[in-house]
Amino acid sequence: MYRYDEFDSKLVNERVEQFRRQTERRIKGELQEEQFRPLRLMNGLYLQLHAYMLRINVPYGVLSARQMRQLAHVARTYDKGYGHFTTRQNIQYNWIQLKDVPDALADLAEVEMHGIQSSGNCIRNTTSDQYAGVARDEIEDPRVYCEIIRQWSTLHPEFSFLPRKFKIAVTGSPNDRAAVKVHDIGLRMYRNDAGEAGFEVIVGGGQGRTPFIGKTIREWLPPEHLLSYLEAILRVYNFDGRRDNKYKARIKILVHQVGADEFRRRVDEEWEHIKDSALKLPQAEIDRINAYFAPHDYETLQDQGDLLAEQGKANTEFAAWLKANVANHKVPGYAIVNISLKSLRQPPGDMTAAQMDATADLADAYSYGELRVNHRQNLVLPDVRQSDLFELWQKLASIDLATPNIGHVSDIIACPGLDYCALANARSIPIAQEINARFQSMDRVHEIGELTINISGCMNACGHHHVGHIGILGVDKKGQEFYQFTLGGSSDQNASLGDRTGPGFPADQAVDAVETILNTYVKIRNEGERFLDTYRRVGMAPFKEALYGPA
Amino acid sequence: MALLKNGKPATDVFLDVSTAETIPPDGAIIVSLDQWQNSAAQLRARKEPLGIVLRSHEKPAAIAEDVQKFAVIALDFPAFGDGRAYSSARLLRERYKYQGELRAVGDVLLEQLHFMHRVGFDAFELASEDAARDWQIAASDISVWYQPTSDGRPHALRLRHQAAGDN
């Protein structure tokens, strides 16, 4: 993974000292809140319902064991002993105190981590495929370009006061695990007919109050032009994005209003001036960054499918975990392990400091000291020998991190919601936990099969409800929590926004509604058909009837 | 309003007439884009230095051919969060090759000075009790930059390759 050189370290250390100085001035009263607020936001510090919240970037989801241990240290020392992993591959601390933030940031800087631009109207963490570099279906490793984008976008003097936040995602696989079509800029890597790797550039995707699937404005972009083209897009957005209305200020609104063709024209016009500027990426620089992501010195192993089948037969729980949580690795004899943070015992995405430390040890022992964070609030150990899987599973199970539910009904995305978040209208975590509790039978979970349920506690859609196979949006109806359902959303390469079922359900009927939807699906599906495919085949009618009665 | 330039308080010799009914016949003045477009011939004929102020919605392309006529170009920040002038500044310096004083006016926060300086501003309308200290804070807080701009300072990529002995 990328390692800071003297320049990266210097920037982050200077930033830590700068924020320490700003915090001291704030506490002394030399800075008022209106002046301090944008400064603390650009270091990832929010004020939420109960306390400050600090969001720390995990660049494109890649985390070392050493960094994980420091995350645990921060949780223990400055917070209440836990952290929450988010839908943008970041981590949040919910109880951090302002007076401790400079020290927490200094501790994180020691392991090359920070909260720079994790909030504010600037370019946020560039996110990616959690299987980058190891997936069997990968065309190009997106991490190289994520790192290049990360540096280019950090403290960019021209783009630090955009109309609104800006999010970029990159995928290097045709199976898009990075949700690029619902980002402000999505980059899909592929190879052209000449075998060269390059980008499809997709702009104007997003969720929130007005969700959109992004539009392709450039079919093919060679890597050397990546930064200049991004700069052209950002400059057009900086000038032309709306600044009169916070809810109409994202680039998706601009692209929708002027149309993709006109937007493309504006970008290309600007790009003409700068495509051969200092932003042109020399191959030497791409190679230099690429070297950080060189494959590990894998052993030469045989595929261990037979061994695993035998072990599975002898232990059905292990078999269930293998089936749901373990993915194919590009190197024979290795596997990708998903760590489920969706056990019943804790809110989705939460991890105690003890679990973090234990997972760091497991990463060191079994996965070259590296982990990943995915945007479904789970973790990954990317490089595990198949012959180690049984032992690893036992250790994960002992710390409640082996629930065999990845990609299934209880692998729910839930935003912090009204339990934590100042923006929320309703709670999401209790609904997620109730659904999880209702579907404890692993037989039932696997009978239902592949399913994503995404829950947001307000229209800002941090729970990505628009792109859940089942999406749940919590609303406040005259002081009561109500839950509206959408069906048929998807965040992959065939991205779609969910359709509303109809009126919402009060909190005590919401989980029954989930059961009704799933019972309907199981009744009408073709053999082997996923929920999403059944919905796309039959449409809303049978579900609407089951939920609300005949029309 | 105080003017901060090159680490020191500076005297503003220009009179801002951009919202005035009539343009005074002589003196160093700062006009609006509208005034420039409506009275270009007279304004060009003035002997004293001339300045112009662009509002945040006014793009610098409108004066691209004429930048050398101005001793001062002021870019307005109606609210500190309105970041359009950062792009305008870069275009004025890098594309239209403006070399005069580029002044940030309006809602200018001390803590933004290092960004502004980086994109080409060299003068700031800012109430400051200790100009030298504020300039020091603003200019030297962060000394490493990833992005190339025209302010003359090498960015990290160039420094890395220099260190490695390429070039």
Next chain:
Amino acid sequence: MQMIIANTLVDGFVVFLTDDNGWTNDIGKGALATNDTEAATLLAQAKAAEAANVVLDPYLIPVVIENGNRKPTEYREYIRATGPTVAIPA
């Protein structure tokens, strides 16, 4: 009845204005305004504390007494007063 709720600047935690112009984490110890005049007085005190950089974003919230305890009538403020409704991971 109304109370003043806010967050403390230095630690961010939820606090209530007290009768002696102080701040407490315990809703039971906060000042209760029983009419609009009292409420306005509390708000003025709170705003002064905000200007003095002691607290952030103070405002009045309606409360009722339920089983001897003070309870904010709005659910959001109730959650602020009592904490998340889900257990903190241990």
